[in-house]
Each structure stands twice: as C-alpha cells, then as structure tokens.
Amino acid sequence: MHERTAQDWDRGVRKIGDARLHTDGRRIDYKTGVTTIAVAAGPCLAAVEAELHARFLTVTERELIADLRRRGDSLRAIGRALGRSASTVKREIDARSVEGVYRPHRAQRAWAASRARPKESMLAQEGRLRGYVAGKLREQWSPEQICQALVMEFPDDEGMRVSPETIYQAIYVQARGGLRREVTVALRTGRTRRKPRRRPEQRTPRFVDEMVMISERPADVEDRAVPGHWEGDLIVGTRNESAIVTLVERSTRYVMLGHLPGGHTAEEVRDVLVVLIQTLPAHLRGSLTWDQGCEMAAHKQFTVATGVPVYFCDPHSPWQRGSNENTNGLLRQYFPKGTDLSAHSPEDLEHVAQKLNGRPRKTLDWKTPAERLRDLLTTT
Structure with a gap:
C-alpha cells in the first residue's frame, strides 16, 4: 500500500470516495477543496490510542491505576508509582469510576470522547x-x-x-x-x-543561485577588525524607476556610490557593483553583505567576476547592515525620498560621496572615513 494510506490509518483517517474523513469530523473533498463537518458517533481507535502531551494520562497509566487500586494502595502510593500527584489520581478515579468501580479502558474511551467537542x-x-x-x-x-x-x-x-x-x-x-x-x-x-502557507524550509528559494547567509560570515567581519568588508543596498527614487547603489566599508565607514539612472535590474546592479569593486586594491575586496532584495539575483556572477563573496542578511533584519542603513539615512539629505534620482549625474554622486567621506565621525575618534582609508592604503 502507499505510505500515505498507512499514515491515514494511523491517524484514524478514512477515505470515502475522493474525500477523507478525519477523526475530528472534518470531511475534505480533495477534488473540489470543500471541507464539511460531520459529528462523529464516538471516539475512533486512533483517538483512543493517540499519544498526546505528557500531562495527559495514557491507557497504560490508567491500567496501572486500576491494578494498584484493586490491590488497595493509597492515592499517594499510586501517584508515586506514576510519577504524578495524588490529586491527579483522585480526580481521575472520581471522574471516570462507574458505581465505584474504575475500569481503565472505559475511562480511556470516555476521556477520548470528551476531548472532541463537535458543536x-x-x-x-x-x-x-x-x-x-x-x-x-x-x-x-x-x-x-x-x-x-x-x-x-x-x-x-x-x-x-x-x-x-x-x-x-x-x-x-x-x-x-x-x-x-x-x-x-x-x-x-x-x-x-x-x-x-508553507514553513520557511519549504518555501521556494529566493534566488536560483543558493544564498550564503550572514550566519556563515567569518567572525573577523563581524568585529570590524579586518578592513575590506562592505555593506550594500539601494536607495530608490520616485515610482521605483531610478536608484543609487550605496556601498559602505565596515571598519572605515568609507562610502562609494553607483549610478543607476534607468533602472535597477539584477544585471544592471551587478555591472555597477563590479565596476565599483574593481576600483579597489585586492586587500580591500573582502566581502559584501546585502539584504535579500531581488536586485542581487546575479550575486553568483558578481562573485565570479570580482572574487568577492556575498553574504545575505536574514529577512526583515536591517540592523545586520547597520552601517549601510545609517549611511542611507545620511544620503537622503542630498537625495530626498520621492525625487527622481536619474536627475543626478555620476559627478553629482561622486561629489556627495566625497562630502560624506570628509566628515569626521565619532565612531572613528573624530577622524574622517577618507583619512582612515588613506591610512590603510599607505600602510599596506
């Protein structure tokens, strides 16, 4: 038989034509997708034998209660044998006994029937x-x-x-x-x-090429001890038609901007990133961290062209690219939201990048990103 059929039997599910009748009374027609509710006459075998949370008494425990009760053991003694409190045993006996006699299997069926409350x-x-x-x-x-x-x-x-x-x-x-x-x-x-709905592990992958998540990023990138690791993102113009690529180096906060006046497809973003990264010396091409935006669908091609691995943040986690998020906020002083970014030339972007790189930063002991990058270039 098919494995699905055996699983249905284990759960007490019965097949009726093109439909399946579940133990809780649901009748699902798999051709039409229609679900109806039928009130069951009593608990099925699967419901009686179901293994649920440990707080519920099992049929084996009920048999032990009956055996020890016939032997004359006290409620406390029965509770110790079960690993449960004496009050649990008392409630069970009081609720399930018939004419003063506790029958374990009848008690189990009564309990199973009381759990389903079709109404x-x-x-x-x-x-x-x-x-x-x-x-x-x-x-x-x-x-x-x-x-x-x-x-x-x-x-x-x-x-x-x-x-x-x-x-x-x-x-x-x-x-x-x-x-x-x-x-x-x-x-x-x-x-x-x-x-x-699907669980996260069942969802369709974001990109054709498998992503390397930020959890796999080396530890020296996280503590900003080694320069050359970048965070990237886009700031987008009005009607989502134009964009600017923003790159921020994690240890120096140095900013680089890329021009995207006509669109921001994966191929366009890839080409701009390749040009920006190739202007850097080899020792400053460590890695790139990005969010899971569709503009990075060509991340594998970017890595092949530049040798720079790309790490992706978790969904809805902008703090994992904190330096870049902060820089994007600073850039909005020059490129306000809701404006057409295609109006700015590459020279305009370079001018803005120089302004940001020339500002002293508290996190850099009041040195500028340009000074920190210059020190890296002259000492290596």
Missing part, C-alpha cells in the same frame, strides 16, 4: 450575531474589523462576540457557517478557499 458554529445559527457579521461582510469589512466593532457596539453582551478565525471558517468551511454566499464580496482577496 455547531456560532455563525451557523440564525440570530443577531450572524446577521451583524453578514451585514458587515457585505460592506467589505475584514473579520478583524468586525470583531473589534462587536466589542465596541455591544460592550455588555457576551453573546455578541466572535473571533476572526470563526468568521474565516464560516466563509471557507461550508458546514461551519453558511456564509458561503457572501464570499465573493466578503474579503478583499476574493478567494473562495484558503491559501496554503
């Missing part, structure tokens, strides 16, 4: 709550907006409460809510089914 959704029932939610969905409110409005409009009515997830399930799962007819106007996305 009708709040929005599947006709009433004020359903009418309110449906009305706001017609006005194209989001589920979260509806939930907050309920709290504000009905502060003392606990019956007028619903979570965003309940609204989503009422829309996407037919048996959970009967709001299917509202779906075409209910959500801004207009989707009739949920979009599956």
Whole structure:
C-alpha cells in the first residue's frame, strides 16, 4: 500500500470516495477543496490510542491505576508509582469510576470522547450575531474589523462576540457557517478557499543561485577588525524607476556610490557593483553583505567576476547592515525620498560621496572615513 494510506490509518483517517474523513469530523473533498463537518458517533481507535502531551494520562497509566487500586494502595502510593500527584489520581478515579468501580479502558474511551467537542458554529445559527457579521461582510469589512466593532457596539453582551478565525471558517468551511454566499464580496482577496502557507524550509528559494547567509560570515567581519568588508543596498527614487547603489566599508565607514539612472535590474546592479569593486586594491575586496532584495539575483556572477563573496542578511533584519542603513539615512539629505534620482549625474554622486567621506565621525575618534582609508592604503 502507499505510505500515505498507512499514515491515514494511523491517524484514524478514512477515505470515502475522493474525500477523507478525519477523526475530528472534518470531511475534505480533495477534488473540489470543500471541507464539511460531520459529528462523529464516538471516539475512533486512533483517538483512543493517540499519544498526546505528557500531562495527559495514557491507557497504560490508567491500567496501572486500576491494578494498584484493586490491590488497595493509597492515592499517594499510586501517584508515586506514576510519577504524578495524588490529586491527579483522585480526580481521575472520581471522574471516570462507574458505581465505584474504575475500569481503565472505559475511562480511556470516555476521556477520548470528551476531548472532541463537535458543536455547531456560532455563525451557523440564525440570530443577531450572524446577521451583524453578514451585514458587515457585505460592506467589505475584514473579520478583524468586525470583531473589534462587536466589542465596541455591544460592550455588555457576551453573546455578541466572535473571533476572526470563526468568521474565516464560516466563509471557507461550508458546514461551519453558511456564509458561503457572501464570499465573493466578503474579503478583499476574493478567494473562495484558503491559501496554503508553507514553513520557511519549504518555501521556494529566493534566488536560483543558493544564498550564503550572514550566519556563515567569518567572525573577523563581524568585529570590524579586518578592513575590506562592505555593506550594500539601494536607495530608490520616485515610482521605483531610478536608484543609487550605496556601498559602505565596515571598519572605515568609507562610502562609494553607483549610478543607476534607468533602472535597477539584477544585471544592471551587478555591472555597477563590479565596476565599483574593481576600483579597489585586492586587500580591500573582502566581502559584501546585502539584504535579500531581488536586485542581487546575479550575486553568483558578481562573485565570479570580482572574487568577492556575498553574504545575505536574514529577512526583515536591517540592523545586520547597520552601517549601510545609517549611511542611507545620511544620503537622503542630498537625495530626498520621492525625487527622481536619474536627475543626478555620476559627478553629482561622486561629489556627495566625497562630502560624506570628509566628515569626521565619532565612531572613528573624530577622524574622517577618507583619512582612515588613506591610512590603510599607505600602510599596506
């Protein structure tokens, strides 16, 4: 048999035609994508034998409770044998005994049945709550907006409460809510089914060429002890049409700017970076750290052309390129946001770079980046 079939059996999932019936009552049709809810008659074998969190008693522990109880052991003695408190044992016996007799397998089935609580959704029932939610969905409110409005409009009515997830399930799962007819106007996305999400390790790689992450960057780059390691980024002009490449050396804070008046595709950025890096002596071509912007899709070609490895920051982690982020803020004094950067010539960019490199920096003991770079060039 197929491995998937065996896994379904282990979980108590039964195949019915093109659909699968899960232990919690969900019936999923894999051809249409429709999910419905069916109330199960009782706990299936998989639910009874399921291995859950360690805080739950297992069937083996329940058998031991029954054996020790028949032998006449005290609650404390049974608890010590199980490695649990005596109060846990007492609650179990009090709740699951029938006419004073504790039967472990009957107790296990009763526990499994009590865990699943199939009930009708709040929005599947006709009433004020359903009418309110449906009305706001017609006005194209989001589920979260509806939930907050309920709290504000009905502060003392606990019956007028619903979570965003309940609204989503009422829309996407037919048996959970009967709001299917509202779906075409209910959500801004207009989707009739949920979009599956993937874990980070399952997502499509950002680039064709595999990235080397910043966690693999040598330690001497991190502590800025060795010069020649650069951080890079783009500052983008109005309508995302023009850009400027910014490079900052980590130990000296020396700035280099690249001209991109017509666009910033991966090939254009690669060509500008190659020219900028090749103006440096070999001992100042250590590495380049960049974010995961699509403009670096040709990073492998850049490395082949220059011999400079590229390390990529983690997503949404601008502090991993702190020097470059700070420099971009300084550059906005000369290249304000929302302006056309193609209006600036390469000479303009060089003039601005010289201004920044000629400013004394506190982090450099009030020396300038140009002085620090000059010292590196004259002493090596």
